[in-house]
Amino acid sequence: MQDVGHEVRTRPFVYETTPVQDLDSILLYTSSLRMTSELFKIPITGRYLCMAVTLGTILIITLAQCHVL
Structure with missing residues (x-):
């Protein structure tokens, strides 16, 4: 989101x-926005x-080597 705000401000022709x-x-x-997921x-x-x-790959x-999958 922060990058979008800067892009909007730096593209004067759009x-x-x-x-x-x-x-x-x-x-x-956008510069003051703090988001976490x-x-x-x-x-x-x-x-x-x-x-x-x-961990999922391991x-x-x-499980595949044990012939469960």
């Missing part, structure tokens, strides 16, 4: 008919996502 105050307010809103109250970050994919390989 939004040339939009008032400067509106563009500034979008930039101010959570799944079952656990924050979803790159580290947790990588760990989940790794589990699938283990």
Whole structure:
């Protein structure tokens, strides 16, 4: 979201008919926006996502070698 606000403000030819105050307010809103993603109250970050994919892959390989899958 923060990148979108900066892109809107830095592309003057795309939004040339939009008032400067509106563009500034979008930039101010997106730069002050703090968003986090959570799944079952656990924050979803790159580290947790990588760990989940790794554990899932190990589990699938283990089950496949035991002829469960």
